[in-house]
Amino acid sequence: MQPMSKRKTSSDRLAELSACMERIANDSDKSAFAELFDHYAPQIRAYSLARDPGSDLVADDLVQEVMTRVWLKASKYNSSLANLNTWIFTLARNCRIDYLRRNSRYATEIDPTDIFNDIEDEGPGPFQLAQQDRVGESIRAGLEELPREQSEILTKVYLEGKSHQQTSEELKLPLGTVKSRVRLALKKLEVLVVR
């Protein structure tokens, strides 16, 4: 077998998956949908289980919500503007926020739809694609090298959906420490835009 770098493999895979989106948009192609399901459903379930361990029904619901939107919004997705993995993440995040709001013991009158909606369709512009790839690469590499205490906090915030306050209570750390660890982690991942 030909040796292939990990990056090459994953970007080839991403191109195949993006092509599936086009097939759905142009031809309502169900086999393309099945391929996307096979790739993303296990990720989406894992994302849901990170917040609600053991809740398989909730995880299946989230898959259903997200994949339904993938089918309906495929024509709006533009692979030259947004990375498909990131697009799926933002969909999963939005669906989870919506789900939590609908099922929360604590009512809020705030509808999250318009808070996050604009962002999911907006891309960075094609000329930034190359730069975006470099950012993706540095994030991937950086995450592997983060000290445990920092990656632990990113996991709480991004995957378990914990607020800084909840994270501080769970880990018995001062709120300021939680915030500064997030900041340090982002610095290490080189994601911060200088301004």
Add this chain to the structure above:
Amino acid sequence: MDKANNHPYDELLAAYSAGSLPLSQALCVSAHLEHCPSCGKQLQRLNRVGSQLMQQLKPARASEQLKNRLLDSLDSLTDETPDREPAGVDPSIPRCLHQFIDSNYDDLRWKRVSADIHSVELCRDSNGARVELLKIKPGGSATTHTHLGDEYTVILEGSFSDEDGVYHQGDFMVKGENDQHTPVATQDRECICLAVTEGPIQFTGFVSRLLNPFIRRGYA
């Protein structure tokens, strides 16, 4: 697009990207983003972090049953969220606030807080935070005040200054409970802000707990 000079700090933007920010604070970030391409760019990168973290999770297999159920449902799916063009809402109002405003700021039920200030409560968050709009008349001042919890402010119209500087449309500020300040609107026009005040319980005695609503109302 306008350029704001005061931004949400990075870990706040990360919490927004993660979807773990209380929705009231997310409203403020969203309103700021409409005026700030630089934070928009930052957000793209932070979303990328979330996406990467999600991909690194150990995949949790989905059942064939779920897949088949979804495949069977595809033909009958219709998009229930049509592109909602805001019907009649002033386009200069941030989109995330359209859910509270039918047409424009003038039509809201403003209540007088002081000679210089009017306010209207938009909603409450599940954590008890109060979301409201504040309107300061030209040259008007909010009397010196401290906050009982953190206060998040985004300028929607006009500008104001306080001890720390001058703030314009889109600017995002957080004041902690010990920060004392006296915002003064500029002379040329009224200033409208989105303000989110967190509602931690400050007093624990029975009687003073009863007083909290009154104390909290009088902060402006």
